[in-house]
Amino acid sequence: MDTFSKAERSAIMRGVRGKDTCPEMAVRGMVHRLGFRYRLHRGDLPGKPDLAFAGRRKVIFVHGCYWHGHTCRAGRNRPSSNTEYWIAKLDRNKTRDAANRRRLRRLGWGVLTVWECELKSAEKLRARLARFLAGGKL
Numbered sequence: 001m002d003t004f005s006k007a008e009r010s011a012i013m014r015g016v017r018g019k020d021t022c023p024e025m026a027v028r029g030m031v032h033r034l035g036f037r038y039r040l041h042r043g044d045l046p047g048k049p050d051l052a053f054a055g056r057r058k059v060i061f062v063h064g065c066y067w068h069g070h071t072c073r074a075g076r077n078r079p080s081s082n083t084e085y086w087i088a089k090l091d092r093n094k095t096r097d098a099a100n101r102r103r104l105r106r107l108g109w110g111v112l113t114v115w116e117c118e119l120k121s122a123e124k125l126r127a128r129l130a131r132f133l134a135g136g137k138l
């Protein structure tokens with residue numbers, strides 16, 4: 001069932017593709033203001049995490065809800081045309097994300113996934129980021 005209009009869908013498709021998307025920039029800004037330093041898209045780590053904090057051995061992924069299959073409304077929404085192709089593609093994204101998280105954890109990295117929809121409540125997200133980055137054990 002496709003609950004977005006055509007225009008909304010193409011906005012979603014455009015908006016969350018690739019690097020330097022708005023949600024990612026917003027998270028970077030928050031983390032920066034919290035006083036943490038990071039590196040971007042480290043190619044030597046599984047999944048090229050959006051933000052990596054080498055000293056703390058922690059990484060953050062910022063995921064678009066649609067492309068990465070979040071459990072929220074945007075993430076559960078499925079295309080109504082070319083269905084099999086898109087569903088297979090979206091499922092592959094989820095599988096790949098999970099594999100990358102497992103690999104990182106095996107290598108001793110703490111992993112936090114921030115979802116696009118979490119940016120709606122900046123206060124809560126900021127607290128979550130601070131807890132993750134300042135915390136010891138995950």
Ligand SMILES: [Zn+2]
Binds near residue numbers: 070071074117
């Ligand atoms: Zn979401």
